[in-house]
Amino acid sequence: AQSVTQLDSQVPVFEEAPVELRCNYSSSVSVYLFWYVQYPNQGLQLLLKYLSGSTLVESINGFEAEFNKSQTSFHLRKPSVHISDTAEYFCAVSPVTGTYKYIFGTGTRLKVLA
Amino acid sequence: EAGVAQSPRYKIIEKRQSVAFWCNPISGHATLYWYQQILGQGPKLLIQFQNNGVVDDSQLPKDRFSAERLKGVDSTLKIQPAKLEDSAVYLCASSPGLRQGGYYEQYFGPGTRLTVT
Numbered sequence: 091a092q093s094v095t096q097l098d099s100q101v102p103v104f105e106e107a108p109v110e111l112r113c114n115y116s117s118s119v120s121v122y123l124f125w126y127v128q129y130p131n132q133g134l135q136l137l138l139k140y141l142s143g144s145t146l147v148e149s150i151n152g153f154e155a156e157f158n159k160s161q162t163s164f165h166l167r168k169p170s171v172h173i174s175d176t177a178e179y180f181c182a183v184s185p186v187t188g189t190y191k192y193i194f195g196t197g198t199r200l201k202v203l204a
Numbered sequence: 205e206a207g208v209a210q211s212p213r214y215k216i217i218e219k220r221q222s223v224a225f226w227c228n229p230i231s232g233h234a235t236l237y238w239y240q241q242i243l244g245q246g247p248k249l250l251i252q253f254q255n256n257g258v259v260d261d262s263q264l265p266k267d268r269f270s271a272e273r274l275k276g277v278d279s280t281l282k283i284q285p286a287k288l289e290d291s292a293v294y295l296c297a298s299s300p301g302l303r304q305g306g307y308y309e310q311y312f313g314p315g316t317r318l319t320v321t
Contacts, residue, residue, distance in 0.1 A: 133312035194246030
């Protein structure tokens with residue numbers, strides 16, 4: 091079985107400051123890793139994913155995440171946040187075999203302050 | 205390309221009543237998922253369809269929840285009778301197919317917010 095832990099339920103940060111949203115996972119099998127973003131009253135959107143290869147993955151809007159197998163982590167970072175980044179962020183894992191179901195963390199609410 | 209459509213967007217019912225949600229996936233997507241997202245929690249998979257067959261319904265409370273995907277296109281999720289703890293956002297997602305040595309992204313609809321009073 092797999093589980094995902096997002097220890098920070100809320101993260102307030104000032105505009106243009108850096109931010110890190112933490113994600114740790116537990117799995118006995120190899121997994122794919124994902125970050126999804128959910129804006130108010132909208133569905134989830136894929137932000138970035140790790141499937142294989144380089145452990146550092148980037149999104150088009152400046153977010154990046156690094157897969158650390160030894161620490162079973164996939165933390166999300168952005169060097170300078172904008173007001174528009176205010177949203178809820180979910181970390182998820184999916185086994186690379188089987189029915190490919192997604193297991194989501196409880197989410198981190200990022201609030202960017204002016 | 206149109207996204208995943210869901211209706212209604214909001215629904216308020218009393219406990220013990222029944223309710224149904226509808227989902228229309230992205231055209232051509234073979235796999236459809238229903239998730240339950242309780243406030244303060246991440247989405248939890250309820251049921252996964254491949255075309256009109258069920259792939260995984262291990263977390264679906266079958267005594268009160270049912271889902272169908274007739275003709276392998278749109279899908280309905282029903283709750284009968286509803287309980288207070290069913291208050292949640294119900295998300296529908298679709299993907300081109302089950303992975304077979306590759307990866308398919310899941311695309312999510314806006315969700316239906318259910319309040320049971």
